[in-house]
Amino acid sequence: MPAAGKARASTGARERLMAATEQIMGDEGYAAATSRRVAELAGVKSTLVYYYFPTMDDLFVAVLCESGERALARMRAALTADDPLRVLWLINTDTRYTRLSTEWMALANHRKVIGAELKVFAERVRDIETAAVTMVLRAHGVDLTEFPPVVMSILLTGAARIICNESAVGMVQGHEQLRTFIEQFIAHYPLAVRPADQGGPG
Amino acid sequence: MPAAGKARASTGARERLMAATEQIMGDEGYAAATSRRVAELAGVKSTLVYYYFPTMDDLFVAVLCESGERALARMRAALTADDPLRVLWLINTDTRYTRLSTEWMALANHRKVIGAELKVFAERVRDIETAAVTMVLRAHGVDLTEFPPVVMSILLTGAARIICNESAVGMVQGHEQLRTFIEQFIAHYPLAVRPADQGGPG
DNA sequence: GTCTATAGACGGATAGAC
DNA sequence: GTCTATCCGTCTATAGAC
Numbered sequence: 001m002p003a004a005g006k007a008r009a010s011t012g013a014r015e016r017l018m019a020a021t022e023q024i025m026g027d028e029g030y031a032a033a034t035s036r037r038v039a040e041l042a043g044v045k046s047t048l049v050y051y052y053f054p055t056m057d058d059l060f061v062a063v064l065c066e067s068g069e070r071a072l073a074r075m076r077a078a079l080t081a082d083d084p085l086r087v088l089w090l091i092n093t094d095t096r097y098t099r100l101s102t103e104w105m106a107l108a109n110h111r112k113v114i115g116a117e118l119k120v121f122a123e124r125v126r127d128i129e130t131a132a133v134t135m136v137l138r139a140h141g142v143d144l145t146e147f148p149p150v151v152m153s154i155l156l157t158g159a160a161r162i163i164c165n166e167s168a169v170g171m172v173q174g175h176e177q178l179r180t181f182i183e184q185f186i187a188h189y190p191l192a193v194r195p196a197d198q199g200g201p202g
Numbered sequence: 203m204p205a206a207g208k209a210r211a212s213t214g215a216r217e218r219l220m221a222a223t224e225q226i227m228g229d230e231g232y233a234a235a236t237s238r239r240v241a242e243l244a245g246v247k248s249t250l251v252y253y254y255f256p257t258m259d260d261l262f263v264a265v266l267c268e269s270g271e272r273a274l275a276r277m278r279a280a281l282t283a284d285d286p287l288r289v290l291w292l293i294n295t296d297t298r299y300t301r302l303s304t305e306w307m308a309l310a311n312h313r314k315v316i317g318a319e320l321k322v323f324a325e326r327v328r329d330i331e332t333a334a335v336t337m338v339l340r341a342h343g344v345d346l347t348e349f350p351p352v353v354m355s356i357l358l359t360g361a362a363r364i365i366c367n368e369s370a371v372g373m374v375q376g377h378e379q380l381r382t383f384i385e386q387f388i389a390h391y392p393l394a395v396r397p398a399d400q401g402g403p404g
Numbered sequence: 405g406t407c408t409a410t411a412g413a414c415g416g417a418t419a420g421a422c
Numbered sequence: 423g424t425c426t427a428t429c430c431g432t433c434t435a436t437a438g439a440c
Contacts (some may be wrong), residue, residue, distance in 0.1 A: 013405080029312045031233035034433065050435060099311045106308035108371050110231045110299045119371040126375050150376035151383045158360030165363075169310050169321040173328050174352035181353045183417060215423075236415060247425060252417065254423095 014052045016042035021063045026100040030060075030107050061113050064104060070120055070123040071097070084132040085156070085186045092160030098168050129153045136191050156182070216254045218244035223265050228302040232262075232309050263315050266306060270323040273299070277330055286334040287358070287388045294362030300370050330356045338393050358384070 020041035024033045035056060039046040053059040078087045108115035133149040133156075159182065163175055222243035226235045237258060241248040255261040280289045310317035335351040335358075361384065365377055 027312070029232075029308060031231075032312070035435085036432075038406090043265075044405095045407060046433095047408085047435085051405070054435095056434070102304065102308050102311060105367060105370070106231060106304050109304060110229070110234070115371045119368075120375045122368060122371065122373050123375055125380060126373075130376070148376075148379045148383065151380050154364050154376055154380050155357055155361055158364040159357055160360075161367075162356050162360040165307060166321075166324060169306070169317045169324065171321045171324050171328075173325055174332070174350075174356055177350045178353050178356050181350065213423090237417085238414075246423095248416090249418085249426085250424060258416070 013042065013044050013048060017044070017052060017059070018063050018066060019047060021059055022067060022100065023065075025103050030103045033060075057111060057113060060107065060111070061117060064114060064117050064121075067100070068117070072121075072124060075125065079128065079132045083186070083191055084136055085191070088129055088132060088153075088156055089160060089186060092157050093163055095164050095167055098164040102165070102168070111159055126150070128154065129157065136189050139191055140189055146147070161162060215244065215250060219246070219254060219261070220252060220265050220268060223261055224269060224302065227265075228307050232305050234263075241311055259313060262309065262313070263319060266316060266319050266323075269285050269302070271321070274323075274326060274330070277327065281330065281334045281388060284393060285388070286338055286393055287391055288353075289333055290334060290358055291362060291384060291388060294359050295365050297366050297369055300366040304367070304370070328355065330350070331359065336393050341393055 013113065014063045017038055020038040022032050024037055024041060033056075036046045038059075039049055049056075049059065054063065065134040071154045075091060078091055104114065104118055108118045130150045130153045137144060137147065137149055137152070159178060163178065166172070166175070219240055222240040223235050226239055226243060235258075236247040240261075241251055244345040251258075251261065255264065277293060280293055280295045283289045306316065306320055310320045332355045335355045336346065337348060339349065339351055339354070361380060365380065368374070368377070
């Protein structure tokens with residue numbers, strides 16, 4: 001593997017290879033992300049893949065890691081907003097990453113390293129989301145024992161995942177009713193105040 | 203394609219090929235379900251695949267159809283039970299089919315025919331589930347305008363999907379709390395009575 | 405850092421014998 | 423209905439030149 005701690009040399013073939021892998025995987029599935037295909041899209045020869053990544057699995061893992069960190073950064077940045085619940089909903093219903101994350105889940109089912117990586121990533125996401133929900137519920141004086149924040153976190157992301165998965169195949173049955181319901185629910189838990197600043201309206 | 207309306211001839215190679223495809227797809231992913239591999243597992247030569255199915259895609263579609271009909275039958279049978287909400291939860295948290303359905307979703311993203319088939323299947327499932335929830339809510343005198351049955355249906359299946367997907371990679375964070383919460387919720391909506399027989403306890 | 409050339413396995417699909 | 427033989431393309435990965 002080439003220089004990592006030093007200044008990025010040359011044209012960034014490594015980065016282009018990773019970007020190409022992600023794109024092909026999202027467009028045509030993990031099986032289509034072969035050394036030849038990703039190299040072609042990156043504008044290099046297929047053998048260069050093995051210069052940067054010992055095996056194709058190593059390439060996949062690298063792409064997943066980077067992609068996961070990017071997603072976490074997006075999430076952390078967004079959740080500083082006034083309305084964490086709504087932001088959580090919007091992030092999780094964003095269909096741009098649906099296909100890709102489905103591919104990762106499928107890959108994780110039969111590639112141990114991918115599964116392990118996906119697990120730690122999912123745990124970090126859950127931690128961030130649950131922290132945000134905790135802040136909101138606490139600000140409204142909700143009993144966190146009776147209504148654990150992690151539960152609302154899962155209910156919200158679960159509903160969002162259904163919407164994304166179904167939209168991916170053109171199914172929209174019940175989505176509008178769900179969106180309306182969630183919107184009403186979220187509206188009951190606004191957070192435009194500092195967490196320690198009030199007692200909770202209802 | 204061979205005799206369909208007549209009596210099942212011979213050894214059932216066609217059925218074995220379909221079963222083998224489903225198994226390999228679940229165990230090793232759709233990319234591993236090649237004509238040679240499924241034929242080997244079914245105990246026939248790979249060329250026989252093309253006798254029964256013009257292309258590999260046709261084989262996949264056939265397997266998905268049959269598998270979908272089986273799932274629908276299971277669901278319909280289970281939902282005649284006393285406690286439809288609990289049955290719905292149990293069916294959807296069954297992790298035996300998680301890997302397989304993830305593969306189908308991934309395949310659906312880049313094979314139009316699979317996506318179309320998955321869509322009609324998902325719609326039929328949603329219809330059955332929503333009908334069951336409607337029955338329960340109506341029996342308890344819930345205002346179906348304020349709380350649409352399809353919404354509870356999606357919330358329940360969404361939470362279940364999260365549990366299944368995460369369990370598949372060994373993640374269990376918050377699952378116990380979610381199960382407890384759902385269990386309590388379901389307990390509030392028992393249905394051991396005939397739908398038209400009472401007014402609702404509260 | 406990027407290339408050419410190549411090994412060796414496996415893929416979908418067809419022709420035609422039995 | 424099931425097989426043998428085969429075409430031809432693609433795959434991961436390596437050796438070694440520049």
